[in-house]
Amino acid sequence: MLQQNLYNWRLVILATAFSGASALIYELITSRILLLFFGSALTSLTIVLIIFLGGLSLGAALMTIFKKRISSTGLVFSILQLTIAFYGILILSQFINLPKLFDALAKLISSPLLLQFTGGAIFILIPTVLLGAIFPLAIAMIIDGPNDQISSRIGWLYTLDVLGSVTGAALAGFFIMPNYGHTATIVLAGSLNILAALIVFPAGKKLRLAWLIFILLFTIVAGLAIRNQKMYVIPKNLATIKDPYRQSKNIDIIGQKDILWEKASPWGVITVTEEETELGLDKILNIDNWGQCSVLSHQSESLIADGALGGKPEADVLNIGLGCGFTLASVLNNNPHQVTVAEINPVIYEAAQFFKEYTNNAIDDPKVNIIIKDGAEFLRTSQEKYDVIVIDIEHPMIAHSSPLYTIEYFRYAKEHLKTDGRVALWGYMSSDPRYLKSLVNTFKAVFDNVVFAEFEEPNYVYLFLASDGELDVKTIDTKGNAEKLLESLASIEDVAPNTLDNQILQKYFK
CATH class of the missing domain: 1.20.1250.20 (MFS general substrate transporter like domains)
Structure with missing residues (x-):
């Protein structure tokens, strides 16, 4: 009762x-x-x-x-x-x-x-x-x-x-x-x-x-x-630590992985780990246990920056996504005039301190201005124009990254380019070829010229260059696979481009 x-x-x-x-x-x-x-x-x-x-x-x-x-x-x-x-x-x-x-x-x-x-x-x-x-x-x-x-x-x-x-x-x-x-x-x-x-x-x-x-x-x-839930946070005065990698004493073991540093962020738990890989003992930056970049596997990031800035000395560059800083380091190697980095996650900037010795202290270079802001929002609101925009972010399944793969944001990027400026995209590969075709169609809906290639290190990634000016695929096609890639796409059914309203890429990312 x-x-x-x-x-x-x-x-x-x-x-x-x-x-x-x-x-x-x-x-x-x-x-x-x-x-x-x-x-x-x-x-x-x-x-x-x-x-x-x-x-x-x-x-x-x-x-x-x-x-x-x-x-x-x-x-x-x-x-x-x-x-x-x-x-x-x-x-x-x-x-x-x-x-x-x-x-x-x-x-x-x-x-x-x-x-x-x-x-x-x-x-x-x-x-x-x-x-x-x-x-x-x-x-x-x-x-x-x-x-x-x-x-x-x-x-x-x-x-x-x-x-x-x-x-x-x-x-x-x-x-x-x-x-x-x-x-x-x-x-x-x-x-x-x-x-x-x-x-x-x-x-x-x-x-x-x-x-x-x-x-x-x-x-x-x-x-x-x-x-x-151990949280190993490096001191606030990061610039005073010459080599936090060697000074780190709080190391936690997860299987074959040593956690050198860990910190929660609004966009996942960021860790810097040291682990034995097929390439050797590597240091890796992870977001929620997903490897983003590493000391022994960053050739594609360097290649996309070299391809984007080739023939453009003293360029004004926008780099969306900081990561470990390898893309930024490669941009600086091409003698730009100045580089603006838009990084959504402040904790990534802290994690990048662990890779400074491998990037020639790129994040501290006087030519570099790092802005903690969503790259998509930065493109919408900024009034600046650039010779090159390099997009080095997570895959389009991630909520805060997905807008940057759409027609709408490629148009925003184009509006921020100077005459014959270039957009370069480093992206994860999908096992479904319709993903690549949709991404190509998305670029072609905005730019007159688009070139792309695959790169393996040890995982496959896509490298894209897009512009209304002339482009040379050889600058990013070091493996000589671009022509075969084009031929393979010709046999695939046509796929709609990716838009904010219809995010096709999420359907085909596997």
């Missing part, structure tokens, strides 16, 4: 607001985590939204059906909150093991999309169902009194629940996650669940003792989880 008239309705609404805040934090963090493994921001967000909203509706339906059998709504409310908190800290914080889950599921499921849905559901469905059950419980706890008071209370319940969700999303997305990482964000959400449980937890010595035990256990587990 449902128990009523035992709860202060204002406290119930407050507890629900904390629960709503935790719910949006879980949604944000799981979207971010799945993005690490799905590659596509659109795919991860879509899957999380479907599972999250589906789980909420399922939980609400189940609680609506079975709530008449509940004798103490406050106790059940608190137990659900505690369960969600412990699920987050024990399961969600172990996201590093998700590849093992997907590898196991891949033996049973052949469809990539179904595999992603199934893995995502296993990962996040349980807490979303529990969160969905909270709202009907809260309503049951505040519906005593006259009808006009009941409608008013439900209105305030919904208002504070949504306001809590907005606050939680803002706190996690703009502050906790960028500055403290995934695990700390999960602990924050769990702490809000604990607080919500505390507010409505029934009185009684035995129940209070159980409550204290829960808090103690959560504190211990959360502390251990955060302690395991």
